[in-house]
Amino acid sequence: MEGGVNYTRSTPRRHLRLGVVGCGWAGQQAVQAANLVPRTTVLAVADMDEERRTHTVETHKVERTYRDYRELLADGDIDAVYLATNPQVRTPMAIDSFRAGKHTLVQKPHALRAADIRRIEREAVKAGRVLQFCFFMRHFRNYRKLRQQLVEGAIGQIYHARVCVQHNEDMTHSDRDYWLYAYGRMGGALAQHASHELDLAWWCMGCPRPLWAFAARHSPYCKYGGAEGPAEDWLSGLVGFDGGRTIQVEATRMSHVNVGRVFQLFGKDGAVNGTAISRFHRGEYKTREVVKPVDRRRGSDLFFFYEIEDFAKAVAGEIEPDVNADDAYVFTKMLQALYASARRNRRVAIQV
Template sequence: MSADQPRRIKLGLIGSGAQGRYLSEAAAIADAFEFVACADVRPESAEQTARECGYGSTYADHRQMLAKADVEAVIVATTHAQLQPCALAALQGGKHALVEKPMALRAAEGRELVEAARAAGVNLMVGYSLRFMPPRILMKRLLEEGVIGEVRQVMAGQCIGAMGGWLGDPAQGGGPLFYIGTHALDQILWVVGRPAERVCAEMNRAEPGGCETEAMVNIRFEGGALGQLVTSQTFGGRYGWLDVLGTAGRIRVQWESDVLTIQSTVIPEYANLTEITVPPTAYLPPPGYDARASLRSSAYIRTWANELTEFANSIREGRPPSVSGEDGVGVLEVLDAAFESARTGGMPVGR
């Protein structure tokens, strides 16, 4: 950081598991933070992360960290059911917070975070990192330029293999809807850009009271646009997609692909189905990058660095972040309705 760049933001981490370490690595690339302290209920994990990522002190209790360490902003990357209480404590303590998705398990708990951030005058950002993936940044720009006209139908999916550990435990916010479905749902809401009005969902579960194994959620938006979310943990791998249909064409992007597909009836350049490849440099670590933490893969490190840069810039510029707490609540409102719709059941056929 050169002398004329703004000072670093004093950063704390709550939850030093896999994602907490990735985000710390991304924060190092964003080059806007001082690594002050990290907390995890597993002290050995906090200590390892502090050693590898450069945090100055460690805590086994996030409340101790918030009370004692000189931090201005925190990343919250705990297990799902702990995200909301940890973020609430940070916001009430006057810290800016980047909270991993899903931010809370119910919309009402999410609204408490939005209210706490407002009351403390700090920023609340939610970790919907797909918005920072290079092909999706390009997609959003093309949509805003009107290349496919008015968006009318959006289909998005995010699928994964069988989920175990805390991710298989409903009490801890497990299941594919919270873990990866929220990403796809946020993408749908981001692209449509209007409030959801009505939801109809079907879900399968391996056992009553267990996490969903497969889910499909149909959404109607104000103005009549329609969305459809697909998620699964029975899919034998990882797959994600976003298909946007407009009044003048279509755009598709796919998980782990740097190719965007477009066809437009109003832009002659895209009259035929056209593939636009995002250059690999958009993904790769910056030149001279020297990983602090032992990352297994850095495929998304630029995406998370983009996210951390936005978090830092929003704090420095005193403006709301581009992915707001309200955006996180919007996702949870649809999920609340989807769980209720699946519970109460759809219209029987042929009876």
């Protein structure tokens, strides 16, 4: 692993003016949340799609709009950029963003290849700007509390985790080559959906070093016919870490039964189920919920509220960016290894 980034914060403790690139679901959620986070405002959005751009600007009262993201980057009033585009087009955008001197928040899946994370990181270091990658669940206050309690030993050493995520979606996009449909573009059930919970489990375990991955996949629904083959509708995988620890992941984007969401961590002295800590003692399960601290601020229930607020704090130098480049790099290696294993039908070593 390479060392951390030594950031220079050029905009300390100031209201952060954001530009959002991409006005799809993620971009619109980001605009809505950022306009409610007390220390951020969205000054501009960019999207090649005029209808989406106009809809976003009108719905969320954004002052400036650009077709080309490079025009947004050239806007000197913008301090920081939120990249809500897909990973195929995003790496050059992140590089351009740092070259334009903007702090940058990068959506997940963080990149198509781990090497791209390092390329982006080098530009962030050169520019002396803050680089943060998205995984909004890490910023939820109940998960922060949960992780703190796990670090303090609430369930002992965690030896295994299980995550299962179902997200039934209509794959009706008119372009059959759309990034969600081709294997290896990080758009299938694993990277697009279950990566949130996989990251959460890994983070709750203290981000141990991954050593190997083993996976199998099925694509009964995806219609993509190109050389890469179809993206996974189902993936089952196992990742092995330092100290013999493991995470089992199951991801589905179409199932005819509700397989439910599973987020479980297993330690010698207890376990986590969702956000509840549980112990089996004298024939009984004793369970307590880790509850979110009360926050009455408008928008604090939105998916991206805390993530954007924490990004603004990182830019102000109050906290370190989370997800940082090292975590994004190792996590992308993990995803790549799971994909490679399912393609080759064998266990794949992970070198970080």
